[in-house]
Amino acid sequence: MYYIGIDLGTSAVKLLLMDETGSIANIVSREYPIAFPHPGWSEQDPADWWAAFVDGIRTLCAGIDPAHIAGI
Numbered sequence: 751m752y753y754i755g756i757d758l759g760t761s762a763v764k765l766l767l768m769d770e771t772g773s774i775a776n777i778v779s780r781e782y783p784i785a786f787p788h789p790g791w792s793e794q795d796p797a798d799w800w801a802a803f804v805d806g807i808r809t810l811c812a813g814i815d816p817a818h819i820a821g822i
Contacts, residue, residue: 751820754810756803760784763802765810770820780806 752775755766761784767776780802785793811819 752814752818753820754807754822756822758799758803763799763806765803765806767810767814775814776810778806778810 751770753768753770755768757764757766762779762781765778765780766774768774782794782798782802785795787793
């Protein structure tokens with residue numbers, strides 16, 4: 751069995767795949783942009799978070815049977 755860890759950070763989503771013993775099977779990171787439209791402002795588009803997650807999770811789990819993922 752495998753378990754997935756997800757860290758949605760300020761500049762990237764980090765994904766971790768580990769087995770039931772805690773051994774790391776894969777780590778993937780996908781960056782997304784931050785906009786600074788005005789001094790002191792920062793903005794992000796949630797669609798960028800989603801796109802980075804989807805791309806990253808596909809890479810993270812490549813070659814793994816989804817039935818073997820026990821939790822996120």
